[in-house]
Amino acid sequence: MITLYDYLDSGNGYKVRLLLAQLGIKYRYVELDIMRGETRTPEYLAKNPDGRIPLLELEDRRYLAQSDAILWYLADGSALLPGERFERAQVLQWMFFEQYSHEPYVATPRFIMRHFAADSPRRAELPQRQARGREALAVMERHLTDHSYFVAERYTIADIALYGYTHVAEDGGLALEPYPAVRAWLARVAGQPRYVGLLDRPPLP
């Protein structure tokens, strides 16, 4: 059985949990407390030298890091990852957009607001990050104004990758009211079969 090392409140981990639920794959869930350094122990760094979650462990003890690489690995061959070459590249295009232009500006403000006190110096980062978060949301809004999903007009792992933190953007001070096409897409994703929520604890295998 595969194992997912994760932190329940992580949107990056949630992407993988949502996909696993939708593919009907059973897995062992190991929760690590990232705030207490449990991903920086020598034992964990031997598994993932980058010291981050989520991390997938295969049955033969090979390890795969980076949420979107894990999504790709698990979804390949399923209906959630198209088979056509250009569409597959478009899935990657949106996943790289997510990690480069969205996650640091939508996920990180949420992390700062949930984990750092009101007088923490980390809070000084918020205005600049939120401004770029609004730019990322505007790019999504433009695309979704005339598309139902990100790629191939159907639900794929590109949607899962972007949904992970977009649906909780307001936790990071990013109002979603100005983005009606994004909000309609969020509702379409939440209506997919076998949907689970970010804080739904995975069932025991």
Add this chain to the structure above:
Amino acid sequence: MITLYDYLDSGNGYKVRLLLAQLGIKYRYVELDIMRGETRTPEYLAKNPDGRIPLLELEDRRYLAQSDAILWYLADGSALLPGERFERAQVLQWMFFEQYSHEPYVATPRFIMRHFAADSPRRAELPQRQARGREALAVMERHLTDHSYFVAERYTIADIALYGYTHVAEDGGLALEPYPAVRAWLARVAGQPRYVGLLDRPPLP
């Protein structure tokens, strides 16, 4: 014939140019001046709503953004992208590492030092970015201490993705002297057949 929209000094664009040269693919090269806003015109935003280079235009006028997605699209089916499922996911793992944990901290300091005057407020970002750049280089160093390349012990697009900005990290104030395994790998990449340099202007098609 395909077209690459690019800016010659961009390491992200260079990754694509290096791959195109090594695959022997002819292409039309359109250089845009990112410092003069040529990627933010309505005409360009219609091609790439994210307003960035590099951007690949196919013969049928479909567009693909994000350097690492372009690498994947072009290399698929060639010797530079493995065919085995887990190895392919490992290629993606390192490409997502590159975009999330490396590019903002290795490429951006270089961009700031090359384009912003010594008294620019942007220079205040340098120490923190360089510190995280050294963390990224240390992750690479640990991996390369007992591997010749990033995936499958052979040269792949994961190496191209990480080479793009690592080989010019010193332009951003990041000394490579403390990373001997990284330096040996840089030399292995530079010794690959049909290698071209970052500022080598692409030949006319």
